[in-house]
Amino acid sequence: MMEHTVKAFDDDIGELRGLIAHMGGLAESAIEASMVALRRHDLEAAQRIIDGDKEIDALETEVEKLAIRLIALRAPMADDLREVVAALKIAGVVERIGDYAKNIARRVPAIDDRGHIEPLSLLPAMASMATDMVHDVLDAFAARDPEKAVHVCEQDRAVDDFYNSIFRTLVTFMMENPKSISQAAHMLFIAKNLERVGDHATNVAEMVYYAATGEYMGERETGDTVPIMGN
Template identity: 55%
Template structure:
């Protein structure tokens, strides 16, 4: 990957580096939140789930700080071409990370609701699905940290695996609810959790696409993409 040339004004480079560092730090917090949320779900750990909910406020504050930093760079440095694309992309990625973390918080928020329901067989699929989702998120965030456009295609393939997990889990939970009406409530919560995991995968895929665009100026479009474009504003 081409390394960006240094600017005449070193302060400009410092501003861009600080923006990148803030987004990377925020991404690390969101990735940790996802890991803790899925661990809380698997272990039925309400205290860990509560920690995820509490930590989300820190991620929200970082999103505000990144927005302020990006606006200041645009206003004071008037970036052009590649620089402007990088700043705008960082702001988009911060929004996506914040939403990704919100989904992790939603997963954590349902832990206490289902912690007493251990006999739901489709629940065994969630750990494997969560591992794949975490891999998608890590690949996308690593791509941003390295400013590497190549993982965008890899993330697209990983996201389709996540969608396959969701489809399989949806059918299994629907069958479970039809066979045992007493499981309808916990199964409905599990469906919401699975949907949140799928949406996290969608947002990670868009992050990778934004990274690719920031690095190359070219957009990646997956024809099989079913992500709602209005959710990220990147299309």
């Protein structure tokens, strides 16, 4: 391949990576903002998060168009082509993380704290763990750093444990506060969304690892975490 073609490919893939980093930053901020809106029962802030998701969706479309153009014009081979397809997939996952922030924001009107739903205070802590994973995996992606990717995967167990603990806390809360069951049910879904954000960060970490090393990180279970408790 001629030198100028390699350079052009590198420029394009650099642009692709830049778009994904931008998407990731927006998704991470949206999750954090959803927690603030939730705690403050701030409906306007929630609406801004919902509206803002369109920007993330638009960036994914841009990644897709650029990837198609890149494939059509540069005809990348083997590893390069695999990298473009990986970027497409990672953009898809980041878009889904943005969707989780939107979904959380849509539950803000359904949860009116007024200080009496104690388990609500656990969600921002869980969100921080999940957004840290998103932040770290985007760093790993930018630096093509497989060790950092492994580290992200290791964090996922803590998020899963946190989720299981919140599930149990919320079920107990529901038993003791039947009038708040509907609100607590929405909080269950929010906790589940955050758990899935951790899973998606793990999925991206596995893609980053594969792209950097050519090897699979090893089978990891990132399906739905299902706490089993007594009836």
